[in-house]
Amino acid sequence: MAVSLAGVHLFPVRHHSPRAALCLRALLDEVRPALVLIEGPSDADALIPILSADDTKPPIAILAYRTDGTPQSAMWPFARYSPEFQALRWAHEHGAQARFIDWPSGMALAADAARAQTDSHRAAAASDEDTRPIAPEDAAPDRYRALAERFGLRHFDEFWDAFFETPCYQPASFRDALNAYAEWTAPAIERDAESALRDRVMGDAIAAAIASGTAPQRIVAVLGAAHVAALLRGDPAPQSALPDALPTALAVVPYSYPRLSEQSGYGAGNRAPWFYERAYEGGNDFAHASLLVLIEFAGNLRARGFSVSLADVIEAYRLARTLAEIRGKSAPGVDELSEATQATLARGEAAPIREFLLPLLIGRRIGQLGASAGRNSLQLEFAQGIAAYGLPQIDEPETVTLRLADSTQAGASLFLHRLRVADVPFASYVGSQSVLTRGRAEDDEAGGYGALSRVREHWEVQWSPATEVALAERVIYGERFAEVCERRLNEAIGTASLAADATRVLIDAVLTDAAQALARALDAAERLSSIDDDVVSLSQAARTLSALKSYGSSRPTLTQIAGTIERLLVGTFTRAMLRLPIACRGDVEASGDARSAMRTLHELALSQPALDRGTWMQTLTDIAGDEGLEATASGVAAALLYLARELDEADLRGLLERRLGDVIRPARAADFLAGFFQVNALVLLKNREIVAALSEFLQALSAQHFRDALPALRRAFAVLGASERRFLLEHLVGLHGRAAPAVATQVVAAADQQALSDLGAALGQALDDLGDLL
Amino acid sequence: MSELRLPAELKFAAELAALEATDDALRPPQWRLSPKAVETYVMGSARPIGGVAITPKYYGDRALVQVAIATLASDRALMLAGEPGTAKSWLSEHLSAAICGTSLLTVQGTAGTSEDHLKYGWNYALLIAEGPSERALVPSPVMRAMRQGKIARVEEITRTSPEVQDALISILSEKQIAVPELNETVSAQRGFSIIATANTRDRGVNEMSAALKRRFNFVTVPVVDDLDQEIRIVQQREAQLRSDYQVGAPPPEDLTRLLVTVFQELRSGATKDGKTKVRTPNGVLSTAEAISVLFNSGILAQSFGDGAVGGVDVARALTGALAKEGADDLKVLREYLETVAKTRGGAWKAFYAAAKQTLA
Secondary structure (H helix, E strand, O other), X not given: OOOOOOOOEEEEEOOOOHHHHHHHHHHHHHHOOOEEEEEEEHHHHHHHHHHOOOOOEOOEEEEEEEOOOOOOEEEEEEOOOOHHHHHHHHHHHHOOEEEEEEOOHHHHHHHHHHHXXXXXXXXXXXXXXXXXXXXXXXHOHHHHHHHHHHOOOOOHHHHHHHHHHOOOOOHHHHHHHHHHHHHHHHHHOOOOHHHHHHHHHHHHHHHHHHHOOOOHHHEEEEEEHHHHHHHHHOOOOOOOOOOOXXXXXXXXXXXXXXXXXXXXXXXXXXXXXXXXXXHHXXXXXXXXXXXXXXXHHHHHHHHOOOOOOHHHHHHHHHHHHHHHHHOOOOOOOHHHHHHHHHHOOOOOXXXXXXXXXXXXXXXXXXXXXXXXXXXXXXXXXXXXXXXXXXXXXXXXXEEEEEEOOOHHHHHHHHHHHHHHHOOOOOEEEEEOOOHHHOOOHHHOOOOOHHHHHOOEEEEEEOOOHHHHHHHHHHHHHOOOHHHHHHHHHHHHHHHOOOHXXXXXXXXXXXXXXXXHHHHHHHHHHHHHHOOOOOHHHHHHHHHHHHHHHHHHHHOHHHHOOHHHHHHHHHHHHHHHHHHHHHHOOOOOOOOHHHHHHHHHHHHHHHHOOOOOHHHHHHHHHHHHHOOOOOHHHHHHXXXXXXXXXXXXXXXXXXXXXXXXXXXXOHHHHHHHHHHHHHHHHHHHHOOHHHHHHHHHHHHHOOHHHHHHHHHHHHHHHHOOOHHHHHHHHHHHHHHHHHHHHHHHHHHHHHOOHHHHHHOOHHHHHHHHHHHHHO | OOOXXXXXXXXXXXXXXXXXXXXXXXXXXXXXXXXXXXHHHHHOOOOOEOOEOOOOOOOOOHHHHHHHHHHHOOOOEEEEEEOOOOOHHHHHHHHHHHHXXXXXXXXXXXXXXXXXXXXXXXXXXXXXXXXXXXOOEEEOHHHHHHHHOOEEXXXXXXXXXXXXXXXXHHHHHHOEEEEXXXXXXXXXXXXXXXXXXXXXXHOOOOOXXXXXXXXEEEEEEOOOOOHHHHHHHHHHHHHHHHHHHOOOOOOOHHHHHHHHHHHHHHHHOEOOOOOOEOOOOOOOOOHHHHHHHHHHHHHHHHHOOOOOOOHHHHHHHHHHHHHHHOHHHHHHHHHHHHHOHHHOOOHHHHHHHHHHHHHO
């Protein structure tokens, strides 16, 4: 360190430590500095008035996000008991100047990005959560754990509470203790280049403050303990250069206690923010805070219908204090509180602690920004929307049900769909049905083809700091959500390569009332559907268009383009129909998509009068009869025809006999059967003619062929449920009289017992199953 | 010494005396040791204290033992709840030995336990000859503990009927037992408390009343799921049994590990690597059961085998233990042998072969 920092009050802290905050305030009152320098991004100085305003309520965070289009951001959270926050408040209350002196946010993000690239482990950590740990020392959690275990404690948080949080300290003694601790742990921790660089940046900033005329004695610098230790040691300046700063923008956003508790490790957060806040407010009296928590917890339990006596509360409090005493701590912490509560109020059960006590200790608080905080237009629109539609703003999931017949609730639906399309993490669509009667997920997506026919929507709503991050970042797309949606949907149209992609955008455009995107999506759908060869995509597009045509009359934007949609629907359907037989080639797996497309198109052909039903049925008839196509697909087509009454029973029996009569290639016959059952096995098996054909086919098989067909047969029969099996059995008994069970045994006996035993136990089991089934 | 089994306070008399001599921390009234020293006695100490090595008596969560001790230092009674065979009684014995110097004031809860067992009974010959008198009164262990300011142990409290259990309510809240026949009241001296144990598998059989539950602090003693920890427990306790009974051969380390692995895997329903699912037997596969299986295999080896414990002996003892709950559990073992044991090498090979033969 070239410049002397002698005389400057260097105050070491742990971020989010009530004890550090208290001692720091006492020190500030004593020193009465003119300048308070704080570890934090130096380009965030402009936010200091907002951070320290009287009407700003922590937890809050400084948010920095990249403005060059790459999504990356970082947060510096503050709780009420964060020493940095109290330093800002003190400066604000006493007219002192406060300044951040860490490297600017652009460099912090650049360092994050570089780390994410070089280290795949850390890449996962950096990208899944938008908050970066303030202290890079978090990389070594095992060392901190080892430190705790040296003192017979279970983890680092317990060590910290026992040695720094609960004992009484004066500012000077706390500073000495924390410096000693940092010095003592320093040899064990290899400081990475990044921390050393930041040491230099902050040391230089303090020196610059002295150089510009403030007396060192009138400066208090609030830094992480490791940085203070490095400055006091006078570590040599690192060789590496500072990273190039990325372009960033900064904002103050609300933060939440649940998020703060998720950040673990030395620097990043703590496990019980609400408990710590209580302690801080009471002058770090953890015993008193424990009592408050216990009383509130007892109240919670009573509200949930448990009987809780005051004697139990008193006992829990006493037990927590005795435990702290046995462990040589001066006051109970989170561990003592949990253990004492489990032994008393919870009667030894762990679940109430996990379910009720720990969430209580974490708290649900969400920060609030004061009036002076500049908010971007999206943040304002978001706040207005939340208020207008009475949506919950809490950091835990809550289900909201909207009835779309009501115009206000329809407005809320529009709002939530816009947030969804704008990719703001706040509400996720759960379904249109209640939990119990929910159907297949694929049929009920937020922007799926069924969206327009809904009368009700269920959403799961959860505000989190990530919501605020997204609101801040999305402004580059537009000033209003409507604009953001238009832009994002336009982007989606640009990348659409299939007709289904374009029609999906079409639905989203309708749901978010995006007129320009709607027009462009329609053009795209028209263009793509004429070149698309994928039957699945075409069938999905046709389904979506059909939904738009059927339910579009309720949306004024759609009535004008009803003609275009109908033309598009007919075109897409026809193209899908023509491609279908080609898609039904190949093996069972390859035809899977074609089969689902076939069923989708069949539904449309039956329900949309605009479509050519006759040609469709002819297509199906061709597929059902064409031996060159994949047999399962033919089976599906046959079953659809029969169910649509396009095929009478005699025709069907003829078709079945022809397809199943293929005793030379029984596997293909079994595939046909599998496809046939996939559609609606119950209706099919209720028909005795069909069962008779089946029975004849099975009996005609030779032992060798039966063995060959067995896997496919098992697959075909596996889709049958209990009631379907009952019909099958009833008809078999009807056909063969009482001899039916004997027939079943005969089938097995015919398959050459001697050869079977060679096939091994597994196949024997399979045959048993089939015997049971018949 | 010809006693089959000595109570903890005699067996570890040297350790307790050394702790007492060096213990200068504050002791609750009537306590023989300070809470910290009790903890050291139960959990063991790395360094000898007063020249005596303090062996660990309980392997497991230190916090649990601390909660138990802190409870006994108050006017609450202590309830140790847990699955059978999780060393609840063992812990209760050592706690009372360390705190008040005796672990013998014990009432065993059974379906036949009556209020007399918890309060007092009479010597009927004297009662008829002299009428009610102090001499004719037979105090229960609980009453004796009250008079002496010591700890009474009530084992398996959930085995007794709720009516009898409730006799403890007035004892715990008023710390008195009235003897109307003598027009007297026996009051508890300082230091009196109760350690009860309850079996969570008995839940619902004789559910304790809410009023009684309120008088206890509950400590749940968990099933040990750490392999090395359970191996240590099994080894230590088996060695102790062997020296108590003067019978049996010492099992080799790899067989102990094998046996404890079998127990843990059957208990949890999955292999240690989590890759294979196994069925769990109906019988309780406690640590205590593992100790007994290992001890039995030592006896089998010594008496009927070649003197050294091998896979055969362990397999036979294990089959015997599992046969208790009926043929179903043997089927579970057979499945386990085929799906898990068969695929493993080392000591498992001999064990698999022997167990297959035993089960056949």
